[in-house]
Amino acid sequence: MILRMGKISCKEASRLISQAMDERLSFGQRVKLRLHLVLCDACRNFSGNLLLVRRAVARLFEK
């Protein structure tokens, strides 16, 4: 039942991934996103890409 409630598309997952970088997701959102990420390489990569961008932006003017 949790699995059924947890089904979200990559499109929704991409939004939650971005949102999670700015605020704490609700419990339901976190469960859905986590379940999705376990099964989806593309969204895991997407999330990794965004984190790399975040780190680079933070260091943008350091050098």
Add this chain to the structure above:
Amino acid sequence: MAKDFRKEVEALRPYLVRYASIQLRGTDAVEDVVQETLLAALAAEATFAGRSNLRTWITGILKHKIIDVIRQSSRHRALDAVDGEESAEDFDALFDETGHWRDPPHAWPHPEDALQEKQFVAALEKCLAALPARNSQVFLMREHLGSETAEICKELGITSTHCWVLLYRARMALRACLEKGWLRK
């Protein structure tokens, strides 16, 4: 005032201009903000005494001035804030009808050496410059100035949903741009 201090502060001007230009793109406030920052820094030499890094200290002053400018200009622009209010629909094209990626994101290699890192940062700056001004402003307030989302919404007089959509858009656009401009070069 010590001559050296003035010289060191002046030497940071090009860096400050570059920093302010990215965050205040599309406004004519860059020169003013930098000038004010330099003056404030020179006037506050005594406060600086004993701190280790001049650049970090001056950047701190500049950040505050930039946020002031953004706050003021967003007051004037609060009414046309509707641009982009509509949600994140522009990215529908990236997904098929079932919500799957049409072009699934790949894992990016981490820029390991200095040269790769430099190329990545150069591509990133280009991609940032290609974002709509308001998008990059919100994005940089969040990612570079480190503001909390709630604070950004308040400063810019926009709803939290709008704020979130702008951040999502900026990230989607930057990711796509970097994949084209940096990874597939």
